Amino acid sequence: MNIFNAADVCRGMLSCHFSASKVKLDGHGPFNGQILRQCLVVSILNRIPFVAVVETGTFQGCTTEFISLLTSSPVHSIELSSRNYGFAIARLRGRPHCRLHLGSSEAVLPRILAQYSKSQKPLFFYLDAHWDDYLPLRDEIILIARACPNFIILIDDFEVPSDPGYHWDNYGASGQLTFGYISDLVSQFGLHCWYPQLSSSQETGARRGSILISSGSMAEAVQSLPGLIAHV
Numbered sequence: 258m259n260i261f262n263a264a265d266v267c268r269g270m271l272s273c274h275f276s277a278s279k280v281k282l283d284g285h286g287p288f289n290g291q292i293l294r295q296c297l298v299v300s301i302l303n304r305i306p307f308v309a310v311v312e313t314g315t316f317q318g319c320t321t322e323f324i325s326l327l328t329s330s331p332v333h334s335i336e337l338s339s340r341n342y343g344f345a346i347a348r349l350r351g352r353p354h355c356r357l358h359l360g361s362s363e364a365v366l367p368r369i370l371a372q373y374s375k376s377q378k379p380l381f382f383y384l385d386a387h388w389d390d391y392l393p394l395r396d397e398i399i400l401i402a403r404a405c406p407n408f409i410i411l412i413d414d415f416e417v418p419s420d421p422g423y424h425w426d427n428y429g430a431s432g433q434l435t436f437g438y439i440s441d442l443v444s445q446f447g448l449h450c451w452y453p454q455l456s457s458s459q460e461t462g463a464r465r466g467s468i469l470i471s472s473g474s475m476a477e478a479v480q481s482l483p484g485l486i487a488h489v
Contacts, residue, residue, distance in 0.1 A: 262339040266359075269343025273317070287323035289413070290462025293455055293484060295323070297469075300482050301381065301409065302327040305475075308378035309333060311369055313362040313397060314386035314413075318345030324383070325355050333358060335365045335386065362386045363396040370404040379407035379475055387414060392432045398439060402446040402472070409479060410470040422457030423466030436468070436488065449476040450488035 288294040302310070307330055315321055315336035325332045335358045336342045342359045349355040358365045362384075373380060384397050394412065401408055416425040416435040426434045436443075436450070443450060451469040453460075468488075471479045479485065 265339035266343035266346070269340040269345075270347040272340070273344040273347035285462040287320045288462075289465045291464065292461045293453065293459065294467065297453075297482070297484055298324070298383075298411070299327060300484075301411075304482070305379060305381070305409070305478055307381045308373055308376045309369075310381045310383070311335075311366070312383045312385065313366070313393070314384070314388070315345045315357060316341050316385075318348040318357075320383070320385070321345060321355060321357075322349060322352075325349070325352050329354060331356055333369050335360065335362045335369075337361055337386070337388075361391075362393045363400065366397060366400045367404070370400065374404065377407065379409060379472075380405050382408060382410040383413070384410060385413040387426055387428075387434065390428070390431055392428060394432075394434070395439065395442065398442050398446075398470070402442070402448070406472065407474045408472050409475050412468050412470065413465055415466045415468040417452045417457070417466040417468075419452070420457050420466075423453065423460075423464055425466045434466075443470070447473045449473065449479065451479060451485040452488060454484050454486040 309331045310324055310328060312321055312334040315334040321332060321334045331354050333356045336345060342357060345357055382401060384394060386393050401410060414426040414434050417423040432438050449471050453467060457464050469479060469485060
C-alpha cells in the first residue's frame with residue numbers, strides 16, 4: 258500500500274511543469290503509442306454510452322489525457338506512486354472530469370464502484386496497474402464483476418496466443434498475464450473475451466498485447482466493434 262508523500266507529489270508536479278514534451282515521457286504516447294489500440298478505444302467510447310471510465314495505473318497521465326478527450330463522462334484514474342500522481346495532477350489540470358486517486362487499485366476501486374452502484378449504464382475499465390511484485394489484476398476483475406452488471410474491460414500487457422509479436426508480462430511465480438491466469442474468473446462470472454484481430458506487424462509503438470473482456474450483457478455490443486477476434 259502506498260503512503261501519501263507530499264514531497265514526491267510536489268516533485269512530480271514540478272517535473273510535469275518543466276517537461277518540454279509531456280506526451281513522450283510516457284514512453285511512446287497514449288496506449289503505448291499503439292495506433293490500432295487507440296483506434297479501438299476511440300470506437301468503444303464513440304459507440305457505447307459509458308457512465309464513467311476507470312483506469313488503473315495512471316503513470317504520468319498520457320493515456321488518461323487521451324481518454325479524457327474522447328468522453329465527457331467522469332474519467333477516474335488510480336496511481337500508486339506519489340510522484341507519478343503529482344505529475345498527472347499537473348498534466349490534467351483544467352480537466353474537471355478527470356478524477357485522480359492515489360493508492361492501490363484494489364483499495365481504491367471499491368470506493369469508485371460504489372459511486373455508480375445504482376446506475377445501469379455500463380462502465381469502461383482500462384487495467385494497467387501491473388508493475389510491482391503484487392499483481393492486482395485478479396482482484397480488480399473480481400471487484401468489477403461483483404459490483405457492475407454491465408462493463409467492458411481492456412487489459413494491457415496481455416498475451417495474444419495467436420501472435421507472439423505482441424509482447425506481454427511474465428512475473429514468474431507471481432503470475433503471467435495469460436488467459437490461464439484469469440480463466441477461472443471468466444468461467445465464474447460468465448465473461449466474454451476478445452483479442453486484437455490485426456497482426457502485431459501492423460501495430461505501432463511498443464506492440465503490447467491486450468485482451469478485451471465484457472460482462473455477458475455487453476457481449477453483443479463488443480461483437481460489433483472492428484478489429485477484434487473472440488477467444489475460443
